[in-house]
Amino acid sequence: MFNYFFKLRYMVMFIIMSTIIGSALMISIGVFETFEVFKMYFLDAPIPEEFIDISRAEISGLMMVGVLDSLLFGLVLIIFSYGIYILYIHDHKSGIELPNWLKIKDVEQLKKTLAQVIVIILFVKFLEITIETLARHNGVLQWEHLVLPMSIFLLSLGLKVLFEE
Numbered sequence: 001m002f003n004y005f006f007k008l009r010y011m012v013m014f015i016i017m018s019t020i021i022g023s024a025l026m027i028s029i030g031v032f033e034t035f036e037v038f039k040m041y042f043l044d045a046p047i048p049e050e051f052i053d054i055s056r057a058e059i060s061g062l063m064m065v066g067v068l069d070s071l072l073f074g075l076v077l078i079i080f081s082y083g084i085y086i087l088y089i090h091d092h093k094s095g096i097e098l099p100n101w102l103k104i105k106d107v108e109q110l111k112k113t114l115a116q117v118i119v120i121i122l123f124v125k126f127l128e129i130t131i132e133t134l135a136r137h138n139g140v141l142q143w144e145h146l147v148l149p150m151s152i153f154l155l156s157l158g159l160k161v162l163f164e165e
Helices: 002-042 056-088 107-136 143-162
Strands: none
Touching: 002 056, 056 107, 107 143
16 A cells, blocks of 8 residues: 555656746746847837836836846746655655755755745845836835835744744
8 A cells, every 4th residue: 555655656746847837937938028128228129118207227127127036936936846856756865966955855944945935036026116116206105115025024024933943
């Protein structure tokens, strides 16, 4: 019975392949958006309508922050698929020695790494919103703009308490 159950671990490959495909998609989107920013800034491609009242330099910076968001999410998917592979499929007796930063020992460590990257993605999203708001409203922020950074702070604090060693 245990031998049969042990062979079922290879079904996890569907999860790994799905996240790798998703990662490739997000990275492709990031690369495509980078070329779009390049074309807009250097080759005078048309400015997107939602940014018509902002300078090309500010639009480029704002769009590159969005690119960073796509690329970071692609990275999260890579980390997740790698972690799942190491935890469920990888033969630890294969003789392949991994660097310390690539060693994932348990699901708890994978959750901690993913949570940290998600906080970084939320911070990048806040940066994107702040840059856009400052560019559109002549440097004036409203109190509502404090909701996201306070949420990020509380999430970070909760993660610190949760994963405290």
